[in-house]
Amino acid sequence: MSDKIVEAPHALRRGILPDQFTRSLYACAPYRGCGHGCRYCDGRAEKYYVEGDFERDVEVRDNLPDLLAGELPRLRDRGMISFGSGVTDAYQPLEKRYRVTERCLGPLEERGWPVMAITKSALVRRDLEAWKRIDGRGGFHLAMTVTGTDEEHRRRFEPGASTYAERLETLSAFAAAGISTGALAMPLLPFINDDAASISALFGALKETGVRYIMPGGMTLRPGRQKDLYLETVGAFRAELLSEYLLAYAENRPSGAPTRAASAALRRRCSAELRKTGLPWTMPHALYAKLLPPHDAFRVLLRDMAVLYSERGVSVAPLNAAADRYDEWLKAVRGEFRRRRSLPEDWLRDRYMNAVELEELDSVLDNAKLAAFAKEIALKGRVFDYLSLALAEA
Numbered sequence: 001m002s003d004k005i006v007e008a009p010h011a012l013r014r015g016i017l018p019d020q021f022t023r024s025l026y027a028c029a030p031y032r033g034c035g036h037g038c039r040y041c042d043g044r045a046e047k048y049y050v051e052g053d054f055e056r057d058v059e060v061r062d063n064l065p066d067l068l069a070g071e072l073p074r075l076r077d078r079g080m081i082s083f084g085s086g087v088t089d090a091y092q093p094l095e096k097r098y099r100v101t102e103r104c105l106g107p108l109e110e111r112g113w114p115v116m117a118i119t120k121s122a123l124v125r126r127d128l129e130a131w132k133r134i135d136g137r138g139g140f141h142l143a144m145t146v147t148g149t150d151e152e153h154r155r156r157f158e159p160g161a162s163t164y165a166e167r168l169e170t171l172s173a174f175a176a177a178g179i180s181t182g183a184l185a186m187p188l189l190p191f192i193n194d195d196a197a198s199i200s201a202l203f204g205a206l207k208e209t210g211v212r213y214i215m216p217g218g219m220t221l222r223p224g225r226q227k228d229l230y231l232e233t234v235g236a237f238r239a240e241l242l243s244e245y246l247l248a249y250a251e252n253r254p255s256g257a258p259t260r261a262a263s264a265a266l267r268r269r270c271s272a273e274l275r276k277t278g279l280p281w282t283m284p285h286a287l288y289a290k291l292l293p294p295h296d297a298f299r300v301l302l303r304d305m306a307v308l309y310s311e312r313g314v315s316v317a318p319l320n321a322a323a324d325r326y327d328e329w330l331k332a333v334r335g336e337f338r339r340r341r342s343l344p345e346d347w348l349r350d351r352y353m354n355a356v357e358l359e360e361l362d363s364v365l366d367n368a369k370l371a372a373f374a375k376e377i378a379l380k381g382r383v384f385d386y387l388s389l390a391l392a393e394a
């Protein structure tokens with residue numbers, strides 16, 4: 001193990017639109033590489049250019065808290081900050097020693113910015129009190145990844161991460177503290193824990209912790225070092241499964257996705273089990289509407305609605321077209337806001353509210369029904385329910 005202490009050039013990576021998966025406009029990565037060492041981690045894929053041994057040569061961005069303390073006061077464009085990404089975990093084992101994530105919490109609390117963390121580690125519980133204070137200021141959301149219930153699988157495929165039981169206890173502790181939580185049940189491992197009975201056991205255990213949603217997902221295996229290491233692990237564990245994997249991933253797609261048939265079958269199994277829990281498949285509107293500014297929340301909502309309606313067999317071409325137009329509009333007004341530093345901090349929010357109120361959004365979306373829907377949300381504070389697909393009181 002050779003920890004690499006590096007000087008990060010900046011603390012926050014910012015987008016022009018919120019990321020649909022994390023709902024965040026900003027990403028903060030205290031480390032690069034990850035000692036959890038998940039055998040399927042796609043951060044190992046060549047695409048991400050993580051040099052050296054992914055789980056041993058982890059970069060520690062020790063100066064990140066200082067950078068963050070300097071950057072936050074200059075930040076005018078409000079949006080959620082996410083900790084954790086595909087190529088690192090902010091609460092991986094090195095965090096015990098270096099405490100880079102923990103040292104970021106002071107500046108976050110001080111500035112009252114909304115934050116979310118995605119992790120596979122119970123270490124996040126060490127900072128529960130600080131996250132509670134951040135939640136009371138700008139809002140905090142914890143997303144915990146839990147991929148199964150069988151510890152033997154966890155030891156083989158996620159050797160450096162917390163046990164499943166510890167992760168469930170952590171979710172319960174945060175929910176009991178009044179913090180919103182969600183679960184990422186991904187990746188479900190093909191032929192190992194993605195059958196209906198395993199999914200049912202996992203979703204049942206997650207629901208008991210008080211999560212607000214369960215986001216399931218299958219596994220991608222990008223050709224190259226990610227796929228090679230994973231198949232080597234499966235070979236040592238249950239060699240008889242290798243032929244099944246070779247068939248499911250025979251297409252060797254650059255995205256690493258399995259065959260369409262395998263993905264569709266997994267989706268059906270997850271949907272059936274999720275229905276039994278009564279929970280939505282992603283962070284619901286009622287939750288992110290409290291964390292995001294309204295212009296970003298509306299963007300996330302349009303994209304989620306396209307998925308929700310398409311799953312029910314409704315043609316979503318008009319919705320996607322409206323969402324594309326809205327994205328272009330939001331990028332343009334956000335670009336203007338960022339260029340003109342003399343504009344007041346609330347300018348972007350006010351710009352959106354005016355567009356809704358004064359019917360500019362009708363022409364942006366080119367869809368009067370959607371513009372009326374936006375009005376219900378922005379002006380009456382209503383939320384879209386992901387289960388009934390109807391507007392509801394917040």
Ligand code: SF4
Nearest residue numbers: 034036037038041088
């Ligand atoms: S916790 Fe996430 S980033 Fe870390 S090894 Fe596992 S999948 Fe990769």
